[in-house]
Amino acid sequence: MIPRRGAVFLFSTIRHFSSRRAVIYSSTGDPAQVLSVSKISPLPDSVPVGHIAVKLLLSPINPADINVVQGVYPSKPKIRDNLGTPSPAFIGGNEGVGQVERLGDGVTELAVGDWVVMTKPQLGTWVSHAHVESKDVTKVDKRVGEARAATITVNPPTARGMLSDFRSLEEGDYVIQNGANSAVGQSVIQIAAARKLRTINVVRDRPNIDELKKHLTSLGATHVVTDQELADVSMKTRLKEWTQGKGIKLGLNCVGGKSTTALAKHLGSNAALVSYGAMSKGPLSLPTGLFIFKNLTSYGYWQTRWYETHSPEERQSMLQEITDLMLADKLGAPEHEILVIPESEKDATRVLREKLMLIDAGRYGKKLLLKFD
């Protein structure tokens, strides 16, 4: 029912069972300068106590991952001196799905063959094989498929958290969001639709805008408007008609700058504006009167913080809720491409750097998923 667009680009079909490979960097900086795809030391034979050996199946590249490489993200990865690289190096990647290949002593809650996702940030998922502590992963249902499993820990939980934690919403209530075609935005549309909430989705104008509107509508969007349409004076009247005068209680923002100012002005009294991104790189600029007289509250949402402040049981229950939506065919994978990492280190590095620059510019349009084969 929900479209899943995925294309596999096969740069290499030769399989190397024996080698371990990763996307690494030894100092932070411009990804096009510092990143490389490299063979690294194989894992030791013995899996440490409480750990599991995992073969990564798919590892997404999120915009935040690029900021980590640039060294401008608050979460820092661990530098490693056991990769066999000329100097200690970081392994990139925060998210991904892996298959359990071996269990260390004391691991009883998982079995060989299970699929797991990382619930601790910055473990380094752009790698073919890894040893990770079993407490830092959660089992994921194979029936959701590789692409949805690989992208289950950041974007859908962000959408779910923002729809759940700030305002109590009832069936028929409206939510407004910008960057609505982002991976999180698509999750918001689907989770909101599953809860019978209505969404007003703001996107940048673009040549294929009708196609995009159609796609988001097919996901469950109630209305899709461009930034220009949102800023038009007629929008106030249209919104009143759509919402039948009931104030919009929740606004979700991943853009910043003017787009967010326009969005915030359409919120009702006592609303929450929740920011989870700043694609425009502009600050949040909001008239003080919205806070004083309309009792607007402006919050931030960061899935990393959510994981840090919630128990393993809460994390499991949240992932179960997302999984249930996926299995009920109410939450699809984001639009994505699978990049099978070329065998040649040089080719692989070049291709990856190109993709990362496009993603950093916010122009890739699809989630890129790395596959070491």
Place this chain on the structure above:
Amino acid sequence: MIPRRGAVFLFSTIRHFSSRRAVIYSSTGDPAQVLSVSKISPLPDSVPVGHIAVKLLLSPINPADINVVQGVYPSKPKIRDNLGTPSPAFIGGNEGVGQVERLGDGVTELAVGDWVVMTKPQLGTWVSHAHVESKDVTKVDKRVGEARAATITVNPPTARGMLSDFRSLEEGDYVIQNGANSAVGQSVIQIAAARKLRTINVVRDRPNIDELKKHLTSLGATHVVTDQELADVSMKTRLKEWTQGKGIKLGLNCVGGKSTTALAKHLGSNAALVSYGAMSKGPLSLPTGLFIFKNLTSYGYWQTRWYETHSPEERQSMLQEITDLMLADKLGAPEHEILVIPESEKDATRVLREKLMLIDAGRYGKKLLLKFD
């Protein structure tokens, strides 16, 4: 112990017992155009059921009162067709202390001679005499004196509310505020000091800055810095020393624009930024990262909303808390001037318009209190 600076400017000493006078306007607009001081119809002899007849003793002019006259404030006064004016008119003023002169039937909780303040907004306090519903007023302790009684319902409760309702603060915790020499700012300093909280107070640079710093320190300010000092790179280190590395949990803002951006950057993780004014008329401009990664929350505070959403008992208890601080000599009157309204309507109108323009420009520096004599 706490300095009280008050100067009485007597423009007229002739008393007119028989006439009722008010500051009125028949349409909203520029105060220098629309406002006039005018004789109006005397009150009817019979006080309506549930009402009291009050002689106003002192009526402050708040910056918000000017916005009401301009027609740009969300709270609207009631237009009256019983003032004997050529066309229906508004009476200005939101705050003030009055003495009860007569009681209507059914009023048992008040006695003639009591002092009362308005707890319902926009009742029109720039008037010599008024009938008001007894449920819309609260008795105030005469021992606090006229100036503190007249200014008790807006500024001190705003300071108290912002210090109480957003973050749980413990002895020794730091609060940072801009516009620290505003009437609210002065209340914040004193209420915080009474609670053994420490305050960092940001003010605009000015010729008599040392005098101002001394004055705010005498009120209980822990530190007073200018906007320039706050923006200086050295401030991060100084703040760390002052707070011993403990994050500042609460920032109070009545300025907006750059001043608030600088202030917000000094807040710790999980802090609240509470805005109650926008003296610079600039919007709140805040890096999105503060919300996402430092979990900043930005709120507004409006005393009018507080009154609307709290019970008479809560209002009474809040005013009692303020009164207790005043009687314990821990909360003084704001710096103020008493303007005795000149007898001549022309002179009175001219003087008042001049004062209002200065207050609107944010350059008056003292609270102006109107006295009809």
